[in-house]
Amino acid sequence: MTSSERRRLYSLLTDKDRAAEVMAYLDDDAQRDLTVEMTQEQVADLLDRMEADDATDVVENLPDALRESIMSTLDGDADELRDLLAWPSDTAGGLMSPAVFSTPETATCGQAIIRLQEMAEDLDSVFYLYVVDSRDRLSGVVSLRKLLIHPPSTPLVSVMTSDVISVQPDRDQEEVARVVARYDLLAVPVVGTAGELLGIITVDDVLDVVQEEAVEDMLLMAGVGEDADSPNNSVFRLAQLRFGWLIATAVGGMLADRIYHWYGAYIPIEVVGGLVPVIMGMGGNVGIQSGTLAIRGIATGRVHVKGGAGFVWREARVGLLLGLGYGMLLGLYGLFLGAGSMPLVGLTVGISVCLAIILGSILGSSLPILLHRWGADPAIATGPFVTTGVDILGIVAYFSVARVLLGSG
Amino acid sequence: MTSSERRRLYSLLTDKDRAAEVMAYLDDDAQRDLTVEMTQEQVADLLDRMEADDATDVVENLPDALRESIMSTLDGDADELRDLLAWPSDTAGGLMSPAVFSTPETATCGQAIIRLQEMAEDLDSVFYLYVVDSRDRLSGVVSLRKLLIHPPSTPLVSVMTSDVISVQPDRDQEEVARVVARYDLLAVPVVGTAGELLGIITVDDVLDVVQEEAVEDMLLMAGVGEDADSPNNSVFRLAQLRFGWLIATAVGGMLADRIYHWYGAYIPIEVVGGLVPVIMGMGGNVGIQSGTLAIRGIATGRVHVKGGAGFVWREARVGLLLGLGYGMLLGLYGLFLGAGSMPLVGLTVGISVCLAIILGSILGSSLPILLHRWGADPAIATGPFVTTGVDILGIVAYFSVARVLLGSG
Numbered sequence: 001m002t003s004s005e006r007r008r009l010y011s012l013l014t015d016k017d018r019a020a021e022v023m024a025y026l027d028d029d030a031q032r033d034l035t036v037e038m039t040q041e042q043v044a045d046l047l048d049r050m051e052a053d054d055a056t057d058v059v060e061n062l063p064d065a066l067r068e069s070i071m072s073t074l075d076g077d078a079d080e081l082r083d084l085l086a087w088p089s090d091t092a093g094g095l096m097s098p099a100v101f102s103t104p105e106t107a108t109c110g111q112a113i114i115r116l117q118e119m120a121e122d123l124d125s126v127f128y129l130y131v132v133d134s135r136d137r138l139s140g141v142v143s144l145r146k147l148l149i150h151p152p153s154t155p156l157v158s159v160m161t162s163d164v165i166s167v168q169p170d171r172d173q174e175e176v177a178r179v180v181a182r183y184d185l186l187a188v189p190v191v192g193t194a195g196e197l198l199g200i201i202t203v204d205d206v207l208d209v210v211q212e213e214a215v216e217d218m219l220l221m222a223g224v225g226e227d228a229d230s231p232n233n234s235v236f237r238l239a240q241l242r243f244g245w246l247i248a249t250a251v252g253g254m255l256a257d258r259i260y261h262w263y264g265a266y267i268p269i270e271v272v273g274g275l276v277p278v279i280m281g282m283g284g285n286v287g288i289q290s291g292t293l294a295i296r297g298i299a300t301g302r303v304h305v306k307g308g309a310g311f312v313w314r315e316a317r318v319g320l321l322l323g324l325g326y327g328m329l330l331g332l333y334g335l336f337l338g339a340g341s342m343p344l345v346g347l348t349v350g351i352s353v354c355l356a357i358i359l360g361s362i363l364g365s366s367l368p369i370l371l372h373r374w375g376a377d378p379a380i381a382t383g384p385f386v387t388t389g390v391d392i393l394g395i396v397a398y399f400s401v402a403r404v405l406l407g408s409g
Numbered sequence: 410m411t412s413s414e415r416r417r418l419y420s421l422l423t424d425k426d427r428a429a430e431v432m433a434y435l436d437d438d439a440q441r442d443l444t445v446e447m448t449q450e451q452v453a454d455l456l457d458r459m460e461a462d463d464a465t466d467v468v469e470n471l472p473d474a475l476r477e478s479i480m481s482t483l484d485g486d487a488d489e490l491r492d493l494l495a496w497p498s499d500t501a502g503g504l505m506s507p508a509v510f511s512t513p514e515t516a517t518c519g520q521a522i523i524r525l526q527e528m529a530e531d532l533d534s535v536f537y538l539y540v541v542d543s544r545d546r547l548s549g550v551v552s553l554r555k556l557l558i559h560p561p562s563t564p565l566v567s568v569m570t571s572d573v574i575s576v577q578p579d580r581d582q583e584e585v586a587r588v589v590a591r592y593d594l595l596a597v598p599v600v601g602t603a604g605e606l607l608g609i610i611t612v613d614d615v616l617d618v619v620q621e622e623a624v625e626d627m628l629l630m631a632g633v634g635e636d637a638d639s640p641n642n643s644v645f646r647l648a649q650l651r652f653g654w655l656i657a658t659a660v661g662g663m664l665a666d667r668i669y670h671w672y673g674a675y676i677p678i679e680v681v682g683g684l685v686p687v688i689m690g691m692g693g694n695v696g697i698q699s700g701t702l703a704i705r706g707i708a709t710g711r712v713h714v715k716g717g718a719g720f721v722w723r724e725a726r727v728g729l730l731l732g733l734g735y736g737m738l739l740g741l742y743g744l745f746l747g748a749g750s751m752p753l754v755g756l757t758v759g760i761s762v763c764l765a766i767i768l769g770s771i772l773g774s775s776l777p778i779l780l781h782r783w784g785a786d787p788a789i790a791t792g793p794f795v796t797t798g799v800d801i802l803g804i805v806a807y808f809s810v811a812r813v814l815l816g817s818g
Binding site for chain 1: 434522525526536553554557558589590593594595612613615616617619620623624626627628630631632633644645647648651652654655658659661662663665666667668669670673678679682683684685686687688689690691694695697698700701702704705709723726727730731734735738739742746791793797800804
C-alpha cells in the first residue's frame with residue numbers, strides 16, 4: 001500500500017473509536033505517516049480514545065513541536081502519558097499499560113467480581129487480578145478462573161498466589177519477553193523499587209517485541225540498517241541507508257588488493273592468488289556460523305557473558321576439526337594444482353585454510369560476547385564491519401605461510 | 410547444564426505433577442535426554458499428568474519402539490494423543506490442545522459459569538468460551554470478562570461474537586502465529602472443514618513458535634543446520650553437522666581458482682587479481698542485504714509471492730544506485746592503481762563492481778521468492794549454497810570485462 005492509498009483508506013474510517021483502534025495496531029512508520037496530516041484536535045481526540053500504552057506510541061511518533069502542544073491540551077491523561085513517556089520505549093516501563101486492575105487485600109472474591117464489573121468498560125484486557133496491600137504494594141495475584149470457581153465470600157488472600165513474577169520498569173524489553181515466554185504468562189506486572197504496582201505488560205505486546213527483536217537482529221546481522229525494512233522510503237533513500245554498511249567491504253577490499261600487490265614481490269602470486277577467495281570464504285563462513293550461534297545463545301540466555309569462555313573453547317575445537325577436514329581437502333586440491341613445479345602449494349593451502357577456519361571460529365564466537373559486554377548489540381558481529389576484518393587476517397595468514405614455504409625473498 | 414547434571418536435578422523432583430509440569434516446559438533435546446533413561450511406567454505416568462498437546466511433544470521425542478508400547482498402555486487418552494500425532498508438529502493441528510471448553514448455543518451466561526466451575530480442574534488455561542451448535546460446529550465466542558459482567562440469565566447467543574477468527578488444522582504454524590499476532594488474540598480455535606471445533610492454540614504456544622521460527626531462519630541464513638544449536642552435541646558431532654554446509658564454499662573456491670587460472674592466459678592477472686575479493690564482497694554483501702529483506706518480507710507477509718516482481722524491481726534500482734556509487738569509488742582506486750601503464754583498470758573495476766552489485770541485488774531479492782514458491786525455505790537463500798553461486802558469477806563478470814578492456818588474447 002502506498003502512503004496516499006493508506007491515507008485515503010484511513011479517512012474512510014468514520015467511527016472514531018474504530019479509527020483509534022486501527023491506529024493503535026499500526027507500526028511506527030504508518031503512525032508517523034497518518035498523523036503528520038492531522039490537526040492537533042484530531043490527534044488529541046484519537047489519543048483520548050486509546051489506552052495509555054498505545055497512546056504513548058502515537059505520541060512518540062509525532063513531530064517534536066506537535067508532541068508538546070498535544071501534551072498541553074490533554075487534561076487528565078497527560079500526567080499518565082508523561083509518566084509513560086519518561087521510560088525509554090524499549091524498557092518494561094515503556095511497554096507497560098498503567099491501566100492495571102488491582103484490588104485491596106481485604107476484599108473477598110465476590111467484592112472483586114463486583115469491582116471488575118464496574119470497571120470492565122475501561123479495561124480492555126483483564127487477565128489476572130492483582131492484589132495490593134494498604135500501601136499499594138503488590139502482594140498477590142488471582143486468575144479470573146480462580147475468581148469464578150470460589151464462593152463469593154472467600155477472602156482474596158486465601159486464594160491468591162503470593163509468589164508473583166514481576167519485572168522492574170527499567171528492564172530491557174528482551175528480558176521482559178524472556179520472562180513472559182519462560183513462565184507462559186498472559187501478563188506480567190511492573191513493580192517499582194518499593195514494590196508498588198506501576199502497570200502491566202500483556203502477552204500481545206510481548207509477541208510484538210519478540211518479532212521486532214528478531215527482525216532487528218536479522219537486519220543487523222545482514223548489515224542493513226533497521227530503517228531499510230520500511231517500505232515508505234524512496235529508492236534513493238534506501239540506497240543511502242545501505243551505502244554506509246558497505247563501506248567496510250570496499251575499504252577492506254582495497255586493503256586486500258594492497259596486500260596482494262605487496263606480497264606479489266615475494267611469492268608466486270599468479271599461482272596462489274586464485275585461492276584467496278576460498279581462504280576468505282571458508283574463514284568467513286565459519287565465522288558467521290560461530291557468530292550466529294553466539295548471537296542466538298546470548299539472546300536466549302544460553303551463552304552467558306561470564307561463562308562465555310566455555311562457548312568460545314567449544315567453537316575453537318569445532319573450528320579445529322573443520323579446519324583439519326577442509327585443510328586436507330583443499331590441500332589435496334593445491335597439491336594437484338601445483339603438482340610437478342610446486343608441490344608445496346598443497347601444504348601452503350592446507351595450513352592456511354585450517355588457520356583461517358580456526359581464526360573465524362574463535363573471532364566469530366568471541367566477538368558477539370565482547371560486544372555484548374561492552375554494551376553494543378552482539379548482532380553486528382556477523383555484519384560487514386567485522387567479517388571484513390576477519391577476511392583481511394585470513395589473507396595475511398595465507399600470504400605469510402606462502403612466503404615461508406614458497407617465498408622467493 | 411550437562412546432561413548428567415540435568416538428570417540428577419530432574420530426579421530430585423519428587424512431586425510427580427511438578428515433574429510433569431517441568432517436563433512440558435523443556436525443549437525437545439532435554440525431553441529426549443531425560444525420557445531415554447525412564448521406564449515405560451514412569452513415562453506413562455508422566456504423560457497421564459500432562460495436557461494432551463504437551464504429552465504429544467514428549468511422545469514425539471520418544472524412541473520409536475517405546476512410543477508404540479507407551480501408546481498401547483495409555484487407555485482413554487491414547488485416542489486423543491493418536492489424533493494429535495496425526496498432524497505434523499509444525500501445523501495448527503500439531504500445536505493445538507483438544508482440551509477446549511465449549512458450551513451449547515442454548516446455554517445462558519449463568520449455566521456457562523457453572524459448567525466452567527465444574528470443569529475448571531481439567532482446564533489449565535481458559536481464555537475464551539467457545540459456543541457450538543447442535544452439530545458441534547463453532548458458532549461464536551465469549552470472553553470470560555463478558556461472562557462476568559452480564560446477569561446469569563442472559564443467553565450466550567446474545568453476548569457472543571459470532572465472527573470468530575479461526576484456523577484450519579493443516580495451516581502452517583507460521584501462519585497461525587501471524588493470525589494470533591495480527592489480531593492480538595489469547596487463543597485461536599482450530600476448526601475442521603465442516604466447521605467443527607477441534608481444539609485451541611494458546612498464545613504461549615504461539616510465542617514459542619515465533620521464537621523457534623526466528624532461530625530457524627537465522628540458523629538457515631547463516632548456513633548452520635538447526636541441530637547445530639543444541640548444546641548436547643559433542644564437538645565432533647557439531648563439526649560433522651556443520652561440515653556439509655561449507656562444501657559449497659570449498660567447491661566454489663576451487664572453481665574460482667580454475668577460472669582465475671584459465672583467464673590468467675588472457676588478462677594481466679597479477680594486476681587485476683587482487684581486486685577479486687572486493688568484487689565478490691560487494692556483490693555478496695548487497696545480495697545478503699536484499700536476501701534478508703526478502704526473507705523478512707515473506708515471513709511478515711509484506712512481500713507476496715505473486716507481487717514479488719515489484720520488490721525485485723525496487724531492489725534492482727537500489728542496486729543500481731549502490732553499484733554506481735561504489736563502482737565510481739573503486740573505479741577511482743583502480744585508476745590510481747593502474748595509472749600510467751594501465752588506466753583502463755579503473756574502468757574495468759568500476760564496471761565490474763557495478764555489475765556485481767546489481768547482480769547481487771537482483772539474485773538476492775528474487776531467489777527467496779522463488780524458493781518460497783517452490784516450497785523450500787526462503788532463508789537458505791543467504792546461506793553458502795546460494796552466495797557461492799553469486800560469487801562465481803561476479804568473478805566471471807569481472808574477468809570478462811577485463812578481457813574485453815585489458816585482454817591480450
